[in-house]
Amino acid sequence: MAPPRFGRVLTAMVTPFHGDGSIDLEGAARLAAWLVEHGNDGLVLAGTTGESPVLTDEERIELFRVVRDAVSVPLIAGSTTNDTAHSVELTREAAKVGVDAVLAVTPYYNKPSQAGLAAHVEAVAAATDLPVVLYDVPGRTGRKMATDTILGLATDVPTVVALKDAAGDPAETGRLISRAPAGFEVYSGDEPLTLAFLAYGAVGVIGVASHWTAAAQADLFYAFESGDIAGARAVNARLRDSFDYMNSDTCVFSQAVKVMLAELGQPVGECRLPLGPAPDGTAERARAVARDLHLVP
Numbered sequence: 324m325a326p327p328r329f330g331r332v333l334t335a336m337v338t339p340f341h342g343d344g345s346i347d348l349e350g351a352a353r354l355a356a357w358l359v360e361h362g363n364d365g366l367v368l369a370g371t372t373g374e375s376p377v378l379t380d381e382e383r384i385e386l387f388r389v390v391r392d393a394v395s396v397p398l399i400a401g402s403t404t405n406d407t408a409h410s411v412e413l414t415r416e417a418a419k420v421g422v423d424a425v426l427a428v429t430p431y432y433n434k435p436s437q438a439g440l441a442a443h444v445e446a447v448a449a450a451t452d453l454p455v456v457l458y459d460v461p462g463r464t465g466r467k468m469a470t471d472t473i474l475g476l477a478t479d480v481p482t483v484v485a486l487k488d489a490a491g492d493p494a495e496t497g498r499l500i501s502r503a504p505a506g507f508e509v510y511s512g513d514e515p516l517t518l519a520f521l522a523y524g525a526v527g528v529i530g531v532a533s534h535w536t537a538a539a540q541a542d543l544f545y546a547f548e549s550g551d552i553a554g555a556r557a558v559n560a561r562l563r564d565s566f567d568y569m570n571s572d573t574c575v576f577s578q579a580v581k582v583m584l585a586e587l588g589q590p591v592g593e594c595r596l597p598l599g600p601a602p603d604g605t606a607e608r609a610r611a612v613a614r615d616l617h618l619v620p
Contacts, residue, residue, distance in 0.1 A: 327508050327526040328454070328484065329397040329424065330364020332540045334533040335372040337580050338386060339591035346382045350591055352393035357589055359394050362537035364527075366390065367426055367487075369401035371463060372531050372576050377595040380413060388420040397423040399456055399529075405430040407443045411450040424454040426487065431464040437472045448480045455482050460489040460512065470499045477507045487512040487529045488520070497523030514540075515566045518559045521547050531576045532565040535583055535618060561616070568612045573602050583609040587618060 336358065339350035355366055368390055369375040369383045378386070387400050400422040403410035407430070414425050427447050429440060448455050457476065461467040467490060476483045488496050489512030500509055500523055511520040511528040517540070520528075533540055539558055546554035569579045577594050578601035584591050586609045593600045613619040 327510075329399065329456075329508075329510075329527070331527040331544045332363055332533055332537045333365040333367055333397075333399070333510070333527065333529045334358055334363050334537065335367040335370040335529055335531055336390075337534070337577055337584070337591055338369065338373045338378065340595060341592060344595055346378070346386065347592060348385055348389045351386055352389045354584070354589060354591060355390045355394045358534065358537070359396050361535075362541055363396065363533065364541075365397035365399065365423075366394070367399045367401065367529055368422075370426060370458070370529075371401075371428075371460065372580065373401060374577055374595060374598065375401045375404075377597075380416070383413065384416050384420060387417055387422050391421045399424045399426050401426045401428070403427045403430075403447055405433050407446050410443070410447050414447050414450045414453075418451045418453050422453065424456050424484075425451065426456050426458050428458040428460065429464040429466055429468050431466075434466045437469050440466070440468055441472050441476060444476050444483065445480060448482050452482065454484045455480070456485040456487055456510075457483060458487045458489070458512070460487075462489070462491070470495060470502075473499060474502055478504050484508065485510060488525070489513050491516065493519040493523055496520060496525070500524040514562070514569075518543065518547070518555060521555075531569055531580060532562065534580050535587060535613070536562055536565050536616070539616070564612050564615055568608055574605050578602075579605065579609070582606050583613065586610050586613055 339347035341347045400417040402414040402417040402425045459468040485508040487510050508526045511517040511525050514530045517528045543555050543558040569576050582601045582605045
């Protein structure tokens with residue numbers, strides 16, 4: 324198979340903060356380089372895991388700039404919000420610092436109609452020549468981007484080239500892939516479902532546990548594409564504890580990742596409110612997961 328345009332395994336990178344809550348740009352550059360060294364083909368910046376809702380516009384653009392200077396892999400910039408005019412301006416600024424694509428999340432809270440969703444993406448796409456990756460995550464946005472809406476954008480807007488699918492419905496994703504125009508790529512946005520997405524024709528993953536499992540996830544892709552389905556299942560089974568560790572009612576993705584990185588010797592601070600510090604016991608859980616993967620003694 325031809326490699327996808329942004330690579331197979333990408334990480335939605337956390338945003339490092341100093342102890343006083345200010346953004347740690349040097350830490351972001353270090354973390355980006357470390358992630359690439361440990362098997363990531365590309366990075367998504369200022370996405371959900373990157374705590375985009377609590378970043379200022381200036382922080383986002385500086386984050387894009389310093390990471391662009393630090394690594395040469397594809398960078399996808401989370402340059403949109405639930406405000407279309409704001410998203411257009413952020414996208415224009417992101418394009419100036421040399422990112423490779425923008426991530427366009429479904430507008431959250433507003434719950435627009437499908438026509439409104441399409442018009443929002445069309446406005447963002449018109450603001451730049453960069454490729455646009457749609458991000459459908461109805462569990463966070465409150466609105467599912469319908470398959471027909473995605474297909475319409477993929478067909479009618481030349482720069483809409485990919486989807487990060489975190490809708491949790493592999494069968495519907497399969498229907499989308501079967502009808503999508505040539506060259507439109509779907510990435511799993513939900514790591515526990517990546518193997519199922521692959522069976523339907525997804526090309527890669529934009530992950531969170533990939534902060535520490537990128538190499539193993541690459542092995543999963545290699546096994547699957549080589550026809551070694553049993554091998555792919557075995558890799559997936561080894562990763563299950565990492566997937567389970569990431570998200571619960573008391574500890575969400577960004578918190579879990581930051582604790583895990585500290586255990587791996589890559590401290591990136593705590594999350595800003597409203598997430599805040601991870602709950603007690605998270606470090607012990609992280610250490611157990613890391614030990615099982617032989618990442619720590």
